[in-house]
Amino acid sequence: MSKKPATFLAKAGHFTDPQTGGVVPPLYSSTTYVRDEDYELPHGRQYGRDNNPLYEQVEQILCQLEGGADGAVFSSGLAAMAAVVSVLQAGERLLVASEGYYGCRGWMQREAARIGFELVLFRAYEDGALEQALDGSGARMVWIETPANPTWSVVDIEKTAKIAHAAGAALVVDATVMTPLICQPIALGADIIMHSATKYLNGHSDAIAGVLVSAKDDQLWSDIKETRRQAGPILGPFEAWLLIRGMRTLHLRVRESSRNAMAIARHFEKHPAVEAVLYPGLESHPAHAIALKQYDTKIGFSGMMSFLLKGGFEVAKRFTLATKEFAPATSLGGVESLIEHRFPVEGPDSPTPHNLVRLSVGIEDVGELIADIEQALAKATS
């Protein structure tokens, strides 16, 4: 990309509508495209399940930001993940990082049982764990999420890619929380990047969307795109339009929420009610050095963090319900701050600590956010 991401994004990929000169694309809602007198498709488009000018614009923007060969939008992050998983055959092996969004793991486990591929959970955040999981049996694919929701463990992408490739496996990275502004996993060796675009990419909690970007236009990618074409988990045009609008301010939002998150992490790291603040931007985070190596720290470390609270489940629950500026709601990456006690949301089989409270830090005034957390901690522990 010849321009800096901020310049490129503000202009939505230097878009000008060829029909009107508008700087914003119209909402292309047509599901079908007419043929010409030779029965050809003059614009190369046939049907809305295959493409739409708005999907193409989203894909081009993300492909350029990520440095990929091609991209594909989906109706949700999970739909994007499911399209990747759809290429796995009975008898193949999928290695999945043991920490990460529980919804992805849940779907993969269900598909493994149905299709008959082997799913192996491995501790991606520990040295030697991938080599051990690959040993002897190899794998078709390695799936990591970094930083991992909701513990925010960080994986060394470059090292993981080298080990996966040496064993003949493709590396897929769920990079939802980093966004292409904080880190570009393809440059570090990843084969496919996944984003829940519902989160930071859109950023306004008003559209569900997913995106994949592939390093290569190879057979794996063509099989994934075929799943989208045939099964049809595509984005609605309005959601694609919202996503384009949201991405225009991505750099501002990610930078500001990262700055707020860093201030909150530092302020509460030593608070007497807090056992630990899990945030890769803190020197105390076990993978801070890896984050420094692979993040663009001028943008920051994202707005996502978790608190482990002294006093266990009950204090965590009381704290979550006591904040006023952080709304007790699921999801993340929006301009507004959200808070969530994760264990009850993930269910009884969840490995997430019972005292973990996740914060999605937005772009509000940081002094007011800190004051809100202070009063909620006081209330929860009184």
Ligand SMILES: Cc1ncc(COP(=O)(O)O)c(C=O)c1O
């Ligand atoms: C890291 C991560 N990946 C994927 C997903 C799933 O995305 P979606 O909700 O857009 O299907 C989520 C949702 O919370 C997530 O946090």
